[in-house]
Amino acid sequence: MQTELSKTLGVEHAVFGFTPFPAVAAAISRAGGFGVLGAVRYTAPDELKRDLDWIEAHVDGTPYGLDVVMPAKKVEGVxxxxxxxxxxxxxxxxxxxxxxxxxxxxxxxxxxxxWRITGWMEQVARTQLDVAFDYPIKLLANALGSPPADVIDRAHEQDVLVAALAGSARHARKHADAGIDIVVAQGYEAGGHTGEIASMVLTPEVVDAVDPLPVLAAGGIGSGRQVAAALALGAQGVWLGSLWLTTTEAELxxxxxxxxxxxxxxxxxxxxxxxxxxxxxxxxxxxxxxxxxxxxxxxxxxxxxxxxxxxxxxxxxxxxxxxxxxTPVGQIVGRMNSQRSVQAVFDDLTRGFEKAVDRVNRIAGRSAEQ
Amino acid sequence: MQTELSKTLGVEHAVFGFTPFPAVAAAISRAGGFGVLGAVRYTAPDELKRDLDWIEAHVDGTPYGLDVVMPAKKVEGVxxxxxxxxxxxxxxxxxxxxxxxxxxxxxxxxxxxxWRITGWMEQVARTQLDVAFDYPIKLLANALGSPPADVIDRAHEQDVLVAALAGSARHARKHADAGIDIVVAQGYEAGGHTGEIASMVLTPEVVDAVDPLPVLAAGGIGSGRQVAAALALGAQGVWLGSLWLTTTEAELxxxxxxxxxxxxxxxxxxxxxxxxxxxxxxxxxxxxxxxxxxxxxxxxxxxxxxxxxxxxxxxxxxxxxxxxxxTPVGQIVGRMNSQRSVQAVFDDLTRGFEKAVDRVNRIAGRSAEQ
Incomplete structure (x- = not known):
């Protein structure tokens, strides 16, 4: 499952996994996807450092990234x-x-x-970044608007791609104007902060709005069929968060x-x-x-x-x-019915993707096998 | 774009078009899809008869269907x-x-x-059916629950397939138990009556819940990319309503x-x-x-x-x-930006579908051309 973006990042599958758990992030990267550690719960730099050290020791050299929550509007002195x-x-x-x-x-x-929500403060997020930029992260994602310009510049100096979440085409265009590299189109059905536009409509709107920037589809994705659907909609990959919560590596x-x-x-x-x-x-x-x-x-x-x-x-x-x-979780929770390893979930995604591609080829009158 | 269901119904493309306008329904069927006339606005049997006559004269022998609004619960003597x-x-x-x-x-x-909404009364819907069963309709859809058992039996005696809309897997299973033939999985993003579950999540849930019954995906579909996505999700076709409102044949x-x-x-x-x-x-x-x-x-x-x-x-x-x-309309309204003929819309859907299949094949590492 290779797109231009997955090739750029050097991963086997265009599957991005967002998770607050280092063991899950590392397992996603090891399985051939791209693990993204959510930093919002780290208030102490030492804890983030400890967990990034752990990830470094467990990804077998595969790439991974970090997700921060940095408000677009800076509130000085508060x-x-x-x-x-x-x-x-x-x-x-x-x-x-x-x-x-x-x-x-x-x-x-x-x-x-x-589970304290404190990483929203810009100073907390900046402290997280000071730690993270000492590690070979390949992606920095921000869940609340575009990161400040100096953060984008700093990321680019270190060859780190910057992603930002968007719930509308207008929002996505603002990110593109700010100089980010990847838009995560977060549909209504997604867990966590979402807008009102469902993935089926949102993904192609955002793809067209920020073309040629790559778009990751988020919201409602938990099977290979849904991965195939998201890629058919024009996404260069999928961004999955909820699905990992019930993996054996998750530490709920x-x-x-x-x-x-x-x-x-x-x-x-x-x-x-x-x-x-x-x-x-x-x-x-x-x-x-x-x-x-x-x-x-x-x-x-x-x-x-x-x-x-x-x-x-x-x-x-x-x-x-x-x-x-x-807990924050998307509508895909309806299909999270057993505890399995990240690798088992990943195998299901890739097998299901291949079957969905076969199916669409049959419907299109092309032979499924080649 | 051929699925088992489209073959059963004898249509070239697994695209079902729901519309209150006879000229749109006929144009959809002539274009190789399956036109479904919404009957809810017909309170006078003669008007429905007149419009079905018109459709018969304009579909060039291609199949079409009727959509009624028949409440699941009968209220006697009201x-x-x-x-x-x-x-x-x-x-x-x-x-x-x-x-x-x-x-x-x-x-x-x-x-x-x-635009009066009166077709919800069961007696009105039954009068519509008395008219419709004199025509060679191939599909009877009901927007409000499963139709009553005698209506399903009557349809089956006349080789008419029965479809019912569902916004959840539970709802879909009830339809299957009632003996209907096709479930239309209507996602949150759809126009008209909808539930809370978005198409990305709902379609595969309903497909699995009623397997082996065929499922049509409704909600958020207005381009070939979205058609490909819906088919990847397991649907045997797509059910489009909003998209036709801005066609030149529509009589808003x-x-x-x-x-x-x-x-x-x-x-x-x-x-x-x-x-x-x-x-x-x-x-x-x-x-x-x-x-x-x-x-x-x-x-x-x-x-x-x-x-x-x-x-x-x-x-x-x-x-x-x-x-x-x-007017009732889905989130896909954001992409309805010009007035075009039904045929032009249809050509876009089929071309866009082929391109989306090419794209998914490239991502899957299969050659796009064969």
Whole structure:
């Protein structure tokens, strides 16, 4: 499965795997894809350094990349404390009341928060980059708009390609104007932050909007049929995130969460502002329902909501409080029904891709075999 | 573009075109696809008879079908007047106030309502069927659940295949259990009534859920790339509705509406209950905004909402009141940017399909030419 982009990056298959877990990223690269480590959860540079060292030691020389969350708009001189001060007391009370209603225990003293969303601060992302540029990363992706111009320049000086996520053709053109190299077209069905346009419509729109820049299709892809579909739509590769959550290499903090993912159907996700303040697809839970309830206070805008709920989400995850327990994941969760190794998932993708190509050739009246 | 289903139906291309316009349906069948006439707007059997006669005279012997809106649940002994009586006065007042605010004139005495939604009543649909079964239709599609068992039996006695739309795998399995022959998997991005699951995820789920029944992919398809994608996902054909609205053969009642469709982007639709009471994708307008406004009265359930707004929608269409003027249409509206003949649209679809197959073959390392 070779496109110009996969050849440029020196990978066997045009399959890009986004994951917060170093073991998954390394396994994706070893399997012939391109592993991308999500850096958002690393607040301490040492932890990121430790995990990049681990990846270096486990990718057998195959290429990999890093995904940061760097806001497009720079807010000068604003500290986390300033942002905290903008959160209304009534919203804090709503969090407390909801946690109390479900009997969610407090975290023990010094207990680490497993899933804290803090990497959105530009200074955090810049610290991550200072670490990452010491490693031979081949791709730097940004989930929130184009990275600042100096970051793009620095990446290009080090022969690192820059990718940015887009949910509309207009958004993608802005990235292209900013000088990025790859657009990830993130469809409505994707996990995490998404727009309203579904992949079937979005992918070719973005491909045409930024031509000749390469586009990766994200959202709804979990089988070789879907890989073939995305490539037929004009993408130069696929960008998969959700699918790896239930691999054996993933280190989800909660066995109950894994069970929930394995049991969930494609209709069990919701595009909710509960997690970060921007619409992000995730498992629908009584927690997202509480924030989406028109009679509730509603989610605050980014970045307030993320700060407001960070500790609560940690408590829910730590104590595995079933009705509230969720995670960002796309509609493809409906097909994530068993725990398998990254290699097994990858083999399925490539085998399924070949079968889908055979099928389309038969329909087109071309022989499937050559 | 040949699948088992297209061979069974004797058409050259596995492209099914749904349209309320006889001239479009006939042109789709003549172009080598399968035209399906939407019957929902025919309240008078004579009008349907007249239009089916016209189609018979213009399809050059090629096959075509009919789409009805027959509710799955039968409501015995309920008249339109009974349903009218269930509409709250406050909702009627909201319609009046909104029309007044935008200066929408009253219809002249005896003026026909161009777009009235009344075919949802089972007795209307049955009258349509009594007419249609006198014609050599090859397919009967139902937009609202499986048709009643006696209708399926009658269709099968006359060698008419029965199709039903589904927005989830569960829904599709119910259709299969009811004995229908084809499932139309209608993705989130589609025009008209849709569920929440996007085509990329929905199509393969439905294909696997009803295997070996054939599945048509609907939602987001307007180019050969998208046709190739849908077939890669496992569909035995594609079901296109929106794309024909801006063909030269279409008889949309309003030039301004055509302009709006040509100008709209993929982000200019909304899945709203404004039209029928069930979520249906349509152009976003100040009319849909009024019904979707959390501070407004909100849409009534089906079938009340359709009856409530029928006259209002006619007035808006007749007088082309710009800010309120809309129509059901999918996200593919963003690519409907010129008025072309059905044949020209069809040629684009088939050429684009061949190019997409070439592309996927190149990526798969197979030669594009044979």
């Amino acid at each position: 500290t986390e404390a300033d942002v905290e001060a903008m959160i209304p007391e009534s919203h804090r009370q709503f969090v407390k009341d909801t946690l109390t209603r479900y009997g969610v225990p407090e975290l023990a003293e010094g207990e680490a928060s497993g 903090p909660s066995p109950r969460l894994i069970e929930k993912l394995l049991a969930a159907g494609s209709g069990d996700t919701v595009r909710s502002r509960a997690l970060t303040g921007k619409p992000a697809r995730q498992l629908r839970t009584e927690w997202t329902d509480a924030w989406d309830d028109p009679d509730g206070p509603g989610a605050l805008p980014m970045p307030l909501q993320g700060l407001l709920v960070a500790e609560a989400v940690s408590r829910i995850q730590t104590y595995e409080v079933e009705p509230l327990l969720g | 008249t339109e007047a009974d349903v009218e009586a269930m509409i709250p006065e406050s909702h009627r007042q909201f319609v009046k106030d909104t029309l007044t605010r935008y200066g929408v004139p009253e219809l002249a005495e005896g003026e026909a309502s161009g 009642p309003s030039p301004r509406l055509i302009e709006k469709l040509l100008a709209a982007g993929s982000g200019d639709t909304v899945r709203s209950r404004a039209l029928t009471g069930k979520p249906a994708r349509q152009l976003r307008t100040e009319w849909t905004d009024a019904w979707d406004d959390p501070d407004g009265p909100g849409a009534l359930p089906m079938p009340l909402q359709g009856l409530l707004v029928a006259e209002a929608v006619s007035r808006i269409q007749t007088y082309e009141v710009e800010p309120l003027l809309g």
